[in-house]
Amino acid sequence: MKKNDESKSIKIDETKYSMDTQIIYGKNISKKWDYSHHVTAPISSSTTFRLDSVERGAQGFQQFANTEQFGESSPIFIYDRLGEPNKDLLEENLAYVEKGEMALTFATGMGAISAVLGVLTSAGDEIICHNTLYGCTISLFDNWYPKYNIKVHYIDLTDTENIRELVNENTRVIYFESPANPNLDIIDIKSVAKLVAGLNSGREVNRKISVVIDNTFSTPFCQRPIELGADFVVHSLTKGIGGFGTDMGGAVIGKKKYKDLLLLYRKDFGAVLNPKSAWGILTYGLPSLSLRQRQQTNTAMRIADYLSGHPKVEYVNYPGLKSYKFYDIAKTQMIDFDGNFAPGSMIYFSLKGKTPAECKENGRKFMDYIAGSVYTMTLAVSLGHTRTLIEHPASMTHSVVPPEQLKDRGLDPGGVRLSIGLENPDDLLMDLEEALQNINS
Amino acid sequence: MGFSTDAIHAGQEPERATGALITPIFMTTTYAQEELGINKGYEYGRRDNLTRAALEKNIAVLENGKYGIAFSSGLAAISAVIHLVKAGEHVIVTDNVYGGTYRLFEKIMTGFNLQFSWVDVSSLENVSSAIKENTRMVYIETPSNPTLNITDIRSTAELCKKNNLICAVDNTFMSPYFQKPLNMNADIVVHSSTKYLNGHSDVIGGIVITNDKDTNKKLKFIQNAVGAVPSPFDCWLTLRSTKTLALRMKQHNENAVQIADFLKNQNYVKHVYYPGLKSHPGYELAKKQMTGFGGIISVDFGEEETARRFIKKCKIFTLAESLGGVESLMSHPATMSHASVPPERREKMGITNSLIRLSVGIEDIEDLLGDIDQAVQ
Numbered sequence: 001m002k003k004n005d006e007s008k009s010i011k012i013d014e015t016k017y018s019m020d021t022q023i024i025y026g027k028n029i030s031k032k033w034d035y036s037h038h039v040t041a042p043i044s045s046s047t048t049f050r051l052d053s054v055e056r057g058a059q060g061f062q063q064f065a066n067t068e069q070f071g072e073s074s075p076i077f078i079y080d081r082l083g084e085p086n087k088d089l090l091e092e093n094l095a096y097v098e099k100g101e102m103a104l105t106f107a108t109g110m111g112a113i114s115a116v117l118g119v120l121t122s123a124g125d126e127i128i129c130h131n132t133l134y135g136c137t138i139s140l141f142d143n144w145y146p147k148y149n150i151k152v153h154y155i156d157l158t159d160t161e162n163i164r165e166l167v168n169e170n171t172r173v174i175y176f177e178s179p180a181n182p183n184l185d186i187i188d189i190k191s192v193a194k195l196v197a198g199l200n201s202g203r204e205v206n207r208k209i210s211v212v213i214d215n216t217f218s219t220p221f222c223q224r225p226i227e228l229g230a231d232f233v234v235h236s237l238t239k240g241i242g243g244f245g246t247d248m249g250g251a252v253i254g255k256k257k258y259k260d261l262l263l264l265y266r267k268d269f270g271a272v273l274n275p276k277s278a279w280g281i282l283t284y285g286l287p288s289l290s291l292r293q294r295q296q297t298n299t300a301m302r303i304a305d306y307l308s309g310h311p312k313v314e315y316v317n318y319p320g321l322k323s324y325k326f327y328d329i330a331k332t333q334m335i336d337f338d339g340n341f342a343p344g345s346m347i348y349f350s351l352k353g354k355t356p357a358e359c360k361e362n363g364r365k366f367m368d369y370i371a372g373s374v375y376t377m378t379l380a381v382s383l384g385h386t387r388t389l390i391e392h393p394a395s396m397t398h399s400v401v402p403p404e405q406l407k408d409r410g411l412d413p414g415g416v417r418l419s420i421g422l423e424n425p426d427d428l429l430m431d432l433e434e435a436l437q438n439i440n441s
Numbered sequence: 442m443g444f445s446t447d448a449i450h451a452g453q454e455p456e457r458a459t460g461a462l463i464t465p466i467f468m469t470t471t472y473a474q475e476e477l478g479i480n481k482g483y484e485y486g487r488r489d490n491l492t493r494a495a496l497e498k499n500i501a502v503l504e505n506g507k508y509g510i511a512f513s514s515g516l517a518a519i520s521a522v523i524h525l526v527k528a529g530e531h532v533i534v535t536d537n538v539y540g541g542t543y544r545l546f547e548k549i550m551t552g553f554n555l556q557f558s559w560v561d562v563s564s565l566e567n568v569s570s571a572i573k574e575n576t577r578m579v580y581i582e583t584p585s586n587p588t589l590n591i592t593d594i595r596s597t598a599e600l601c602k603k604n605n606l607i608c609a610v611d612n613t614f615m616s617p618y619f620q621k622p623l624n625m626n627a628d629i630v631v632h633s634s635t636k637y638l639n640g641h642s643d644v645i646g647g648i649v650i651t652n653d654k655d656t657n658k659k660l661k662f663i664q665n666a667v668g669a670v671p672s673p674f675d676c677w678l679t680l681r682s683t684k685t686l687a688l689r690m691k692q693h694n695e696n697a698v699q700i701a702d703f704l705k706n707q708n709y710v711k712h713v714y715y716p717g718l719k720s721h722p723g724y725e726l727a728k729k730q731m732t733g734f735g736g737i738i739s740v741d742f743g744e745e746e747t748a749r750r751f752i753k754k755c756k757i758f759t760l761a762e763s764l765g766g767v768e769s770l771m772s773h774p775a776t777m778s779h780a781s782v783p784p785e786r787r788e789k790m791g792i793t794n795s796l797i798r799l800s801v802g803i804e805d806i807e808d809l810l811g812d813i814d815q816a817v818q
């Protein structure tokens with residue numbers, strides 16, 4: 001049997017292919033690992049790696065997190081927490097798909113968020129963020145950052161100009177989600193990036209402001225913030241990218257020059273992604289992202305339409321609805337790989353009631369009915385799942401926010417969050433109708 | 442190399458590309474071919490998988506064999522072995538073989554015109570006189586399930602050599618740690634790796650080991666052609682398990698010896714089957730061909746009522762099929778593992794309704810004895 005070491009495929013320029021294709025192939029074919037022979041990559045499952053000699057061990061440690069100096073063509077694997085092939089394979093593909101220079105994975109979305117902010121800020125620095133954020137991100141900012149003397153300002157970023165009022169020389173990061181979790185506020189990414197570029201023009205390198213976006217709700221299929229001028233994208237891979245609800249994961253995607261710092265941070269704080277989880281996301285999560293997200297977006301559009309016309313529904317926030325206040329801006333930035341408007345798979349709405357308390361009570365009845373009597377929807381936190389998930393942010397994902405602060409964080413006490421799955425849309429509509437019939441308002 | 446050293450190293454050289462110390466789970470169904478007719482020796486996942494190959498090599502070495510061929514269950518392994526016999530040929534089988542093996546041979550293979558004689562192989566004369574013109578194989582299981590009869594592997598293998606028969610041994614109960622049939626000139630060893638080899642009650646699997654090049658070739662062919670292959674993930678889990686096989690077997694044995702000793706003196710017990718008891722008819726032979734007595738004990742309570750009460754009241758021993766896991770299990774052979782054996786045959790084999798088989802786990806012995814004690818109070 002002839003052994004062919006010079007894999008001819010190494011010279012292929014994958015960037016000329018469509019993204020749907022690239023996320024299937026990635027760089028399984030690389031000089032970094034010889035898995036070219038395996039059509040599906042092996043699951044790497046070794047905590048430690050054999051080193052040929054002490055010298056090579058020393059070399060490995062010297063090269064680790066020193067990609068600027070040594071490049072990254074042939075890493076010496078040392079220990080899983082420092083790096084191993086499954087994560088590297090996934091990171092390459094994530095960088096492609098988000099159009100970033102590099103990606104680094106973490107154990108969870110929160111692992112990724114705390115890491116990117118950890119390398120960008122020091123004591124005394126400030127972060128400006130949008131009023132509405134995922135609950136645990138709020139918890140990170142409110143419960144921990146005071147301890148590190150990092151100041152966080154919540155403002156309404158749907159009006160970009162508001163940044164000017166709070167920005168000062170200590171500002172290091174503008175942080176937001178778009179669409180925001182859970183109310184789906186949309187922030188004009190290009191306009192934020194442009195404003196920040198202006199602010200940065202006079203600043204020293206180490207005092208520059210970075211724009212960091214949590215793109216979990218959109219997934220790269222619906223929106224690629226780096227193309228719009230963002231510096232960093234973070235993801236909870238647990239959600240739409242992983243897609244099947246089987247594994248936790250997170251990622252930071254951005255400029256190459258931050259890779260070494262992030263590698264060091266990950267090594268020392270320890271939120272590394274399990275290789276078996278990385279393998280799943282690499283093997284079935286990312287390659288099916290387009291199919292799933294396209295289907296979920298189409299269904300979400302139908303459901304949002306239906307809900308917005310329903311007499312028992314007070315309002316529906318969904319970026320694809322013409323009636324939604326952020327429709328115009330969503331249309332310019334939520335664009336799929338083929339250039340079509342892709343408003344995503346998340347819907348936020350509230351039921352009618354004579355008082356806010358009654359709205360909330362109707363929402364509770366509605367969700368409890370679904371939890372107890374309906375086949376196609378599951379009362380559960382998380383999102384971007386094969387199953388349609390429904391939840392009540394004020395008492396679940398965002399329970400960290402005290403009732404008196406709900407309004408400041410853009411949360412409706414009666415708001416319902418719906419994450420559309422892969423079910424037949426007719427079945428979802430049937431079950432929603434049944435559940436809505438069963439509340440008597 | 443010593444057993445534990447082999448268990449930890451054999452077949453498990455660090456992965457070449459990355460140095461990964463633990464064999465990766467090679468999850469691929471197919472392999473990229475470089476040109477027509479040129480590949481790296483791997484073509485398709487049913488025929489070859491690197492994680493499976495590591496497991497096969499590992500267990501082969503533990504059995505002191507040259508070749509290992511892994512399957513998706515113990516019965517798939519046994520059925521591959523019986524595929525070595527052709528229509529019209531005859532096989533002599535231990536009469537108290539595992540019930541599933543009995544079912545496979547008697548209910549399925551006879552339909553392909555294979556003939557079986559069910560013989561008490563613990564007497565060599567019985568085997569001798571069962572040999573016919575068309576006999577091709579002698580299939581034994583020692584100790585046997587569930588009454589733990591011991592068959593003399595060496596003399597059976599010798600008889601087979603003389604008559605040009607294949608000598609196959611199911612070594613599931615002892616594992617290679619306590620018994621190596623190939624060292625006693627058997628031709629083929631089969632395992633339900635579901636049991637002690639994997640040992641954690643989380644993988645169904647089987648493996649065949651042989652020293653004969655030709656037999657290996659045939660079995661590899663059957664493995665690929667019939668297709669009952671184990672998944673790479675299952676192979677990886679089993680590889681994890683063989684590393685502690687020696688530790689586990691020692692503890693299973695130690696616990697079982699104490700429990701058998703305890704039970705034999707209780708007046709509510711009619712009979713204890715355990716090869717480590719001097720009263721066991723196979724005790725001397727067991728000492729000769731095994732280096733331990735294993736973790737399986739069968740207890741006849743004399744009365745079905747007592748047996749049922751025992752099952753009901755045990756808290757640590759769980760009523761469940763299977764054996765060889767780290768946790769203690771008990772089973773009722775008459776209605777479970779041997780339900781497919783006709784009642785007359787069961788009675789003859791000693792499988793009464795009051796018989797309980799214990800698979801002694803590696804829990805603390807005080808707790809196991811305490812559990813048994815409270816169950817019979």
Ligand SMILES: Cc1ncc(COP(=O)(O)O)c(C=O)c1O
Pocket residue numbers: 108109110111134136177181214216217235236237238248249250382
């Ligand atoms: C927008 C957003 N960002 C981050 C996270 C946190 O991700 P993980 O749970 O993977 O840490 C979540 C989780 O719900 C989320 O919805």
Ligand SMILES: Cc1ncc(COP(=O)(O)O)c(C=O)c1O
Pocket residue numbers: 514515516517539541582586611613614632633634635645646647763764
């Ligand atoms: C001695 C023996 N051989 C073979 C088997 C069959 O193995 P499997 O269940 O893995 O097919 C068993 C299972 O109980 C057994 O006890």
